[in-house]
Amino acid sequence: MQNNDIRAQLIKQFPAEVVETRASINEMCYSCPTCNRMVSKGMDQCGGCGQILSWKNINSQEGAGGKRKAELHFEVPSDFVPGDCRKCPISYIDSGTNSGMYECPLRMRGSCELIVE
Numbered sequence: 001m002q003n004n005d006i007r008a009q010l011i012k013q014f015p016a017e018v019v020e021t022r023a024s025i026n027e028m029c030y031s032c033p034t035c036n037r038m039v040s041k042g043m044d045q046c047g048g049c050g051q052i053l054s055w056k057n058i059n060s061q062e063g064a065g066g067k068r069k070a071e072l073h074f075e076v077p078s079d080f081v082p083g084d085c086r087k088c089p090i091s092y093i094d095s096g097t098n099s100g101m102y103e104c105p106l107r108m109r110g111s112c113e114l115i116v117e
């Protein structure tokens with residue numbers, strides 16, 4: 001191995017920020033800053049060239065699991081407890097396949113995460 005190769009290998013041990021590219025309106029793709037190969041979200045090392053990858057900038061824009069947080073405040077009846085879809089003002093009755101069932105627009109039915117003050 002030549003000195004330049006060793007140097008290149010050493011440099012790759014330092015995390016380098018991945019390159020973010022918008023693939024479509026709601027899809028981002030990421031590539032290695034050293035060799036430009038596509039990398040999957042969250043990979044800590046480039047499979048092509050071994051570059052250690054950093055996701056700091058991207059993680060600071062998004063929360064865990066690639067999701068950001070949104071908060072919504074609304075009123076619930078005083079006897080409402082989280083998970084009680086019948087009393088939840090944002091639930092709706094699905095007229096489709098599960099007819100008669102209360103559906104959660106936040107898709108939290110069965111695992112309600114509402115916080116009641």
Ligand SMILES: [Zn+2]
Nearest residue numbers: 032035046049
């Ligand atoms: Zn690479």
